[in-house]
Amino acid sequence: MLNMTHIISLILAVTIVHQVRAEEAASSLDQEFIETQEMLETAKHLTQDQKNTLFLRAADFQKASEENETAASVADEKLDQPEQCEGGTTRRACLQVSLGVDQAKVDLLDTNSDTAKELNSEIVSMTNELSRPEAHRKTAAVFREEVRRIQLAEANQNNKLTFKQYAVDAFKIAVDSWKYLITPGPLVALASGTAGYFALRSETNGVTNYYKKHQWTGAAYEVGNYIGQGILLIPLTAAALLIDNDKLREAVTVLIPATLDTLIQTTIEKYTLKALLPAQETARPNGGTLGDNSGHAATAFVMATVLAGEFGLKAAVPAFVVAIYVAWSRVGGLMHSPKQVFAGAALGISEGIAALIAKKKILGVDFSAGPTLENGGVGLRVHGSFR
Numbered sequence: 001m002l003n004m005t006h007i008i009s010l011i012l013a014v015t016i017v018h019q020v021r022a023e024e025a026a027s028s029l030d031q032e033f034i035e036t037q038e039m040l041e042t043a044k045h046l047t048q049d050q051k052n053t054l055f056l057r058a059a060d061f062q063k064a065s066e067e068n069e070t071a072a073s074v075a076d077e078k079l080d081q082p083e084q085c086e087g088g089t090t091r092r093a094c095l096q097v098s099l100g101v102d103q104a105k106v107d108l109l110d111t112n113s114d115t116a117k118e119l120n121s122e123i124v125s126m127t128n129e130l131s132r133p134e135a136h137r138k139t140a141a142v143f144r145e146e147v148r149r150i151q152l153a154e155a156n157q158n159n160k161l162t163f164k165q166y167a168v169d170a171f172k173i174a175v176d177s178w179k180y181l182i183t184p185g186p187l188v189a190l191a192s193g194t195a196g197y198f199a200l201r202s203e204t205n206g207v208t209n210y211y212k213k214h215q216w217t218g219a220a221y222e223v224g225n226y227i228g229q230g231i232l233l234i235p236l237t238a239a240a241l242l243i244d245n246d247k248l249r250e251a252v253t254v255l256i257p258a259t260l261d262t263l264i265q266t267t268i269e270k271y272t273l274k275a276l277l278p279a280q281e282t283a284r285p286n287g288g289t290l291g292d293n294s295g296h297a298a299t300a301f302v303m304a305t306v307l308a309g310e311f312g313l314k315a316a317v318p319a320f321v322v323a324i325y326v327a328w329s330r331v332g333g334l335m336h337s338p339k340q341v342f343a344g345a346a347l348g349i350s351e352g353i354a355a356l357i358a359k360k361k362i363l364g365v366d367f368s369a370g371p372t373l374e375n376g377g378v379g380l381r382v383h384g385s386f387r
Contacts, residue, residue: 096130187350240252255306297348
């Protein structure tokens, strides 16, 4: 039986229809989204029939998602049909060429002229056709996310089911984030780390000699040491289990696999570099081995990156301050050189970005929006922004 705690949880979980306004429903399905929003906002006054209706709508949203995916495939097939023109052999290519030509003509005309208006109308039509597949897929993603949110809220009747879903999502993120390491964001972070590693090589001896005389010991070193081991995951995970907060649980769902992936990456990297490079190159300032790269710095920065991505600036500032402290405590404690913590930090940032990308792909889009049916097709009315 669905109780009010579960309904309140559903209000927190459903963000996609958060700001949809009932100004004029373009279709019965659009009206269902608006009614769903109204029901969620007055959850304390829902009848049992209304609660049942709320969850039954998941089937409608699932069907709409599938219809949009089909429409996207059909639109893609149409654009890929053979069509000869100067500069293209498919309809997609010909439209792109025509779009460029018309835009160039409009730039030379008086914007109020009949010719310019006619060309602008053609430009709008061609742009809509070219963007139609992606528009359908974005709309399908909105419907999929709505279905998932309702299912998770319904699963709150049995916490084991809810946590099982989060565990499945965490596993998917752990696997998928590896492939997203070769996307632009993570690659830039890794390239920066590599550049910094070589740029800081000349600073190693000077910094090491300084900290041999002023080595960090006691709490100054140990606090950074424990944080760098990922100990903060324990209270964060406990809070996610005890507090009925979907946002916190999603953040931990990303943090755990991202941290584990970072541990695996740094371990592989340490032993690989040890095998490939001279011993003095990968040595620690205290004489130990496996210095390249700092796993503590990587862990601190992957957690900071994920927290910043999930909670924004309010979490980014303290998280990165702590990460910098952890990294420098490794230098001050003579466990790593500056180049080693810099490379470790870059690795952590790259894995954090990859995990956030994987999360958005797996858990769906993250913005406030509602569907609309116009001119015989399903469209998307957006009321927010991407995180």
